[in-house]
Amino acid sequence: xxxxxxxxxxxxxxxxxxxxxxxxxxxxxxxxxxxxxxxxxxxxxxxxxxxxxxxxxxxxxxxxxxxxxxxxxxxxxxxxxxxxxxxxxxxxxxxxxxxxxxxxxxxxxxxxxxxxxxxxxxxxxxxxxxxxxxxxxxxxxxxxxxxxxxxxxxxxxxxxxxxxxxxxxxxxxxxxxxxxxxxxxxxxxxxxxxxxxxxxxxxxxxxxxxxxxxxxxxxxxxxxxxxxxxxxxxxxxxxxxxxxxxxxxxxxxxxxxxxxxxxxxxxxxxxxxxxxxxxxxxxxxxxxxxxxxxxxxxxxxxxxxxxxxxxxxxxxxxxxxxxxxxxxxxxxxxxx
Ligand code: SF4
Ligand code: SF4
Numbered sequence: 063x064x065x066x067x068x069x070x071x072x073x074x075x076x077x078x079x080x081x082x083x084x085x086x087x088x089x090x091x092x093x094x095x096x097x098x099x100x101x102x103x104x105x106x107x108x109x110x111x112x113x114x115x116x117x118x119x120x121x122x123x124x125x126x127x128x129x130x131x132x133x134x135x136x137x138x139x140x141x142x143x144x145x146x147x148x149x150x151x152x153x154x155x156x157x158x159x160x161x162x163x164x165x166x167x168x169x170x171x172x173x174x175x176x177x178x179x180x181x182x183x184x185x186x187x188x189x190x191x192x193x194x195x196x197x198x199x200x201x202x203x204x205x206x207x208x209x210x211x212x213x214x215x216x217x218x219x220x221x222x223x224x225x226x227x228x229x230x231x232x233x234x235x236x237x238x239x240x241x242x243x244x245x246x247x248x249x250x251x252x253x254x255x256x257x258x259x260x261x262x263x264x265x266x267x268x269x270x271x272x273x274x275x276x277x278x279x280x281x282x283x284x285x286x287x288x289x290x291x292x293x294x295x296x297x298x299x300x301x302x303x304x305x306x307x308x309x310x311x312x313x314x315x316x317x318x319x320x321x322x323x324x325x326x327x328x329x330x331x332x333x334x335x336x337x338x339x340x341x342x343x344x345x346x347x348x349x350x351x352x353x354x355x356x357x358x359x360x361x362x363x364x365x366x367x368x369x370x371x372x373x374x375x376x377x378x379x380x381x382x383x384x385x386x387x388x389x390x391x392x393x394x395x396x397x398x
Contacts (some may be wrong), residue, residue: 063307064266064276067339070349073263078132079345079357080193089344090358093186094365103368110222110391111368116250119223120371125237126258132237135199135255139243152251161303164206171242172235173208174291175284177271177305181205181297185263185270189240201299202253206243207264207271209284209291210236215397217290217372218389221327226369232292240294247298255297263347265294272305275312279322279331279374280355283312289374291355302351313337313378316353325377330359 075081082089105109131138139147154160161178169178181203186194216228236258256262265282269275271292271333274284281289285308323331332342332353341348345357364370376386 063309064269065351066349067349069339070184070347072184072186073347075187075190075196075260076193077345078191078259079348079361080343082345086344091361091365094360094362096364096367096369098365100368108222110219110224115223115227115391116368119227119230121224122227125234126230127303129241132240133256133258133260134241134244135143137248138241144233147249150249150251154251156240157301157303160164160250160300163250164300164302166240167246168206168208171246172210173238174211175209175273175286177207177268177273177371178266179205179207179270179272179304181262182266182270185266187261187263190260198261198297199253199255202255202297204298204300204302204304204338205262205267205271206298206302207268207273207293207297208236208239208243208249208295209268209273209282209287209293210239212290212292214290214385215389217326218327218376218386219391219394220372221363221367221369221374222391223294223369224391224394225312225372229292229370236292236294238297244296246381247296247300250300252300253297257295257297262295262297264295267295268293269307272307275308276352277312277322277378277380278316278320279359279378280352281375283288283378283380285310285380286384288386289378290381290384290386319379321377321379322374325373326360328363329374330356330363331374 083091104113165176189195210232212232213228217225219225240256244256247254267283274282277283283289317335325332337351337353342354342356343358346354
């Protein structure tokens with residue numbers, strides 16, 4: 063559960079570090095991209111940073127980055143295609159049955175975990191990354207929150223590009239999951255507003271939907287997969303049965319554990335024992351009790367690395383116990 067104080071206001075998508083790198087001259091990362099050093103990095107010849115690793119990593123993202131249908135708020139099937147399907151009635155067997163069907167379909171399309179919450183408008187962005195106010199269509203009441211597992215062997219190669227490829231692949235599989243799941247909900251006669259990391263904060267929604275708890279590293283920790291997940295969500299007007307948020311004492315563990323903070327190469331994660339309402343940079347949202355992660359330091363490391371980083375994920379004991387261990391990139395390739 064989240065503790066929110068009176069200083070809270072909806073997060074502005076323009077403050078996401080990726081948006082600030084493009085448009086905020088005050089941001090230390092302004093004008094920098096994760097890929098900017100890749101040509102030089104490849105020349106260094108390090109394991110996990112070869113041309114093949116770059117190709118694997120960049121291609122893994124391509125569906126998420128190019129398939130707009132993943133983020134549709136309306137029907138994907140062309141308007142004049144299969145008009146007979148538009149004459150089907152809505153499926154309305156009651157909330158329990160509807161919830162069971164939605165969860166089974168989510169797993170069918172690739173979700174590893176799925177939970178339901180009511181939409182808490184505090185978690186909806188005030189504006190998107192370009193500065194357009196976010197308006198959720200009328201009638202949407204519930205969030206179907208889905209988490210998708212990341213490969214335990216590949217993620218163990220962090221921060222090499224083989225690990226970044228695993229992250230990209232999870233996002234591209236999320237694009238597939240979102241498109242199929244959104245269309246499935248519409249086929250039953252309901253609204254489906256599909257979202258990756260856009261439009262609303264995924265982690266609070268996942269916490270509300272009972273998928274896990276927030277860790278010191280700013281990520282979701284699930285009982286089944288630790289932090290080895292990526293999250294997406296669909297808002298709908300379906301009347302569904304909500305899951306209960308978990309309270310397994312993870313935040314108490316985080317107070318003394320600090321393994322993620324010790325593992326982070328750039329000290330982006332707080333070592334303080336107690337969480338705070340105070341942000342450490344503009345990309346944090348004030349007014350929420352947590353250990354704020356310095357997204358500016360984190361992103362600067364990604365730019366230096368040439369790919370994203372999962373070191374705080376793999377350092378977490380809740381992830382380690384799901385089978386993740388430090389792996390050399392070449393050893394990972396040999397398992398494929
Ligand atoms: S992703 Fe890497 S750089 Fe960023 S906070 Fe985690 S360990 Fe640190
Ligand atoms: S590594 Fe330890 S402190 Fe960090 S999120 Fe996991 S349990 Fe919490």
